[in-house]
Amino acid sequence: MTMFDVTAPATGQIVGRVADMTGDDVVAAVDNLHASQGDWADMAVTQRVRWLHRYRDWLLDHEDALAKLLQDETGKPWAEANLEIPYIVEAINYYGRLAPGQLRSKAVRRHGPLALGKSQMLRWHPYPVVGIITPWNFPLGLSLLDAVPALVAGAAVAIKPSEYTPLTVCAAVRGWAAIGAPPVLSVCTGGAVAGGALVDSVDYIQFTGSSATGRVVAHRAAERLIPCGLELGGKDALIVRADANLDRAANAAVWGAVANAGQMCTSIERVYVHADIHDRFVSLVAAKVGELRVGCDDRRYRFDVGPLTTAAQWGVVSAHVDDALRKGARVAGAGRVPSCPSSSNLYPPIVLVDVDHSMSCMRDETFGPILPVMRFTTDDEAIALVNNSRYGLSATIFAEDVELAHRMAHRLDVGAVNINDVFANLFTLALPQGGRGESGVGTRNGSGAVYKYCRPQAVVTARFRPRREPTWYPYAPLRGAFVHRVSRILGARDVIRQFCR
The missing domain is CATH 3.40.309.10 (Aldehyde Dehydrogenase; Chain A, domain 2)
Incomplete structure (x- = not known):
């Protein structure tokens, strides 16, 4: 595997080297995530949250080293380099508190005459593998801000950081492995080839970057009929x-x-x-x-x-x-x-x-x-x-x-x-953060951030089990008139429309 240099914008000096992954390398990494994701999703939400809390503690224990590395590859002043990890820590605390209640299967109140004899349940299933492509301005913050709700939802996550600033993300992903967490978080380094392969192999893509590249990502996602979130430019x-x-x-x-x-x-x-x-x-x-x-x-x-x-x-x-x-x-x-x-x-x-x-x-x-x-x-x-x-x-x-x-x-x-x-x-x-026009599609943050990385599943169960339902075959005048009249009585909101037809 070939490598490429990462240089410090403050000095022009080389501060690290990472792999320039090919498309096949990225596909292999995503395949490994798919293989591990099922067990992760089957865990209780509270157990996934415990892993994220251990990861939070690791980030805090290594905060200084991560901030120094981030400063080296971005050139940020020390005050700004020190901001990204506390933000992610708070995100872990927030989504860890929110997710157990949100992801619990819920009975949904019945509405309408055809649902009177049914019980209704709403469940949430994660997208198996979420791909996250992030820019160089906030390499760690933007990567983990999307990764955390995806992980707590039960998805596996592959992050493709900018080729200009991959070092801190690589170090942070190594931290996930260092705490012994399940192998559901990985990093794919490289340029456009790696990014394109990620879009072509994951089940959901979250992209943060320019409006021009966002259009390309959205087009490729649409060709595969997978959802995408786009956080793009601003003025x-x-x-x-x-x-x-x-x-x-x-x-x-x-x-x-x-x-x-x-x-x-x-x-x-x-x-x-x-x-x-x-x-x-x-x-x-x-x-x-x-x-x-x-x-x-x-x-x-x-x-x-x-x-x-x-x-x-x-x-x-x-x-x-x-x-x-x-x-x-x-x-x-x-x-x-x-x-x-x-x-x-x-x-x-x-x-x-x-x-x-x-x-x-x-x-x-x-x-x-x-x-x-x-x-x-x-x-x-x-x-x-x-x-x-x-x-x-x-x-x-x-x-x-x-x-x-x-x-x-x-x-x-x-x-x-x-x-x-x-x-x-x-x-x-x-609160959700999202844009309009060329500033993007979808949102990040807010109470919907965990649901963003989930697919809803509606489960409907018959409460009563007669030989056939009134709406099933064979159609008959008396039964058809009865079903229609009951529906009209329950649907109309005034006596004239309920009974005078």
Whole structure:
């Protein structure tokens, strides 16, 4: 099996090597998962939860080593590299608490005359093998955030991490084996060949990444008639009304746009500010961006903003800025990039003004530390600007009039709205996260996350067993009239329609 190098975006140095799996390698890995999944699904849900709790403890015991490895392969500042494992720990706790009640077989209340003589039971069967394809921006968090509900549901899971950041996922999967858990969690490393083979061999595919690749995944899944979940790109907007708490809004805008070097599907990528406060807001965010410490961090919290993960992404961000400046935008503020290796992929956070929707930085996903700010004069105009996008992942509104903000939120064509906060929906596991338009299909998180990886089975049992049912052959006038009359009496809601026909 051939291997490929993984390099650190902060230094360009090789930090590890992993297998470049062929399609046959991936199929063999999925076959092994299929062979083990039946016993896993047959376990009591509480027993599966116990295994996940042991895995939670392993993650906590190895948190520092995993965070260091994650920082090496992503270039994240230490504060951000340390966030992913606590998030997964909370996900294990949440789904472990939820799943036993959800997956219990349930008697369903009868409805309708034809069901009066039946007992009805609803059961949940997991998809045998779930494939999870994840990007490089949150390699561990996004992989395990989907893997945990799938595992607790009784599915086996194969994760295909990005070829740029596979090391932490590989280490985490080794941890599952280290606790002696059943072999129902594996990792498939490689590029497009491995990803394509995974889509072609699993029973459910969850993909997180670009809208373009999401279309390819959805097409291949449709050809096999298997379900898929797609969490795709975003162009999230922030509305700042004239009555907003400006200091909080400015702090939120900077963190929302620049956290993880802007490499988040929910990054604030466009800001609409009321004309009355536009200049004050721009001055605030420009000053705050100028104070950010940009550089290649170690484990001492020395920097706030790290490098972009890939050189290709650096090129996309640079092209968006160049396009905006060429079309009349101005730089209102920028961070400073210190002296670092030329291969470090550092890009300074930039505040752009005099922008409009003719510019790619206001239309297309940038995935970088850019904060374009545009004026508006009425709430209707702001809402129209936000909705003027092919993406619809989430949005943010800052306003002191919270009731008005809720009414505005109702009119936004997005999957989530944060009011006087930013990214808050990402950390509320009890709520679903999903997008509209080119931002994806389906959701993750929320009480439906476990059901997402299950197939319902309806079991109907006859309570009484006469020789034949009234609706069976042979059809006869008297019996047919009786069945129809009873159905009409039970279905109609007024005496005239019940009896006068």
